[in-house]
Amino acid sequence: MSTMEYHKDFITYLDTDTCLKILMCLDDPADFVRVTCVSRSWRHSVIANGLCKQLCLRMFPQLSRFAFVVELNQHGTKEHEEVGSSYSMEWLVLQREHRVFSYLGKALMSSVAMNCIAKTVGASSTDNFPQESIDNTLEPRDVISGRYSYWSSDGQSNPNVPETLTYELVSQICVITEINIQPFQAHFQLGSPIYSANSVRFKMGHPKDSLDAFDEELFVWTYTSPEFPMSQENRLQKFKLPEPVLCIGGILQIELLGRVQRQEMDGLLYMCVSHVQVLGGSLSPPFNVDILQPSGMFVLKRDQLANHQPVVTSGNESQDVSDEQRGLGDIQRIVTILRAQGVGVVEDEWDEDEYDIDDFDPEFAL
Structure with missing residues (x-):
C-alpha cells in the first residue's frame, strides 16, 4: 500500500x-x-x-x-x-x-464533589419556629451551645401526611449525585425516639414566574427521583441518585413520606431532621x-x-x-x-x- x-x-x-x-x-x-x-x-x-x-x-x-x-x-x-x-x-x-x-x-x-446547598427556602411546616427551623438542618452538629439543633414538622394524626424541605443551591446549574439526610433522635424524650420518615423522594427545578395569585405552587419541577426507603436510625443516611442529575434552576426539594414515630406527650406523629447534605458540583462561574x-x-x-x-x-x-x-x-x-x-x-x-x-x-x- x-x-x-x-x-x-x-x-x-x-x-x-x-x-x-x-x-x-x-x-x-x-x-x-x-x-x-x-x-x-x-x-x-x-x-x-x-x-x-x-x-x-x-x-x-x-x-x-x-x-x-x-x-x-x-x-x-x-x-x-x-x-x-x-x-x-x-x-x-x-x-x-x-x-x-x-x-x-x-x-x-x-x-469536584461539594455540598451544593447555599441556603434554605422553607419547610412545609415547623412545630416551634424559629427554635426548630429548617435552618438548623444546615448545621452538622447535633448540639450547639448546649441546645439540640434540628428541624421538626407539625404533629399529625394521619401517618400519610407528607412534609417537604426546600433548598436553594449554590448556582443555577449544578450536577447533583447524592442527597444525605440524618433523622433526629430526641434524647431528651423517654426512650430516645428517632423521628425519621418512612421514605424520601427528591425534586429539582426552578422558581415559577407566575402572575396567577391563586397559583400556590412556587416551583417548576424538571426532575423527580425514585422513592428511597429511610431507616429509623440516627445516622447520616446516603441516598445516591440512579444517575447524576443536572439541576437547572438551582432549587432542590426533599419530600419526606410516611410518618413512623409518635410523640408520647400528645400522641401525634412527627418528622424531624438534624442535618441535610446535597452532594454534587457547581458549573458556575463558567x-x-x-x-x-x-x-x-x-x-x-x-x-x-x-x-x-x-x-x-x-x-x-x-x-x-x-x-x-x-x-x-x-x-x-x-x-x-x-x-x-x-x-x-x-x-x-x-x-x-x-x-x-x-x-x-x-x-x-x-
Missing part, C-alpha cells in the same frame, strides 16, 4: 449515517475535540452534526430544554455576530454550540442559565473569561497562561503526533490557519 493510499480519509468513502454511527461511539467530550484536530472534513462533520451537543444530551437529558446558547466576552456582553448569508449565520451558530458544549462536556465530567418563562426553556450562557478556571476549585492554583498560547502549542503537538503515527491525518486537508483556537481547550489533551 502506498503512502498516499495510507493517508486517505475514510470519512470520504463512507455515507453520512455510517460516519455518524462511528463518531457517536465516542463517549468523552475530549475525544470530539481531538477529532476536530485531525482534518477539515472531520472537524466539519463534528460541528455540522452537533456531536458535542448530542453527547451532552445523552449524558444529561435535562439539557434537552435548552433554547439556544450565548457566549459572553470579558465585558459580560454577548459576542458581536457578523452579518452574512443565512448559511454563514447558521454555521456560526453551529460553531458556537460546538464550543459551548465542548466546554460544558468537560465541566460535567470534571466537577456557565449560567436564564429561564425563559412561561415555556420553561432556558438559555445556556458561557463566560469566555472563565475558560481557564476550574469548575469547582480543588485547592490547586491554576497556571496563569492564556488559552491561546496553551491551545496553539497543544494543537501543533497533537497534529505532529498523529502524523508521526500515521493514524489517518490527511495532509492535503489540514489547514492550521483555519482552526479556531477558541474551539480547543488544551486541558482536554492532558
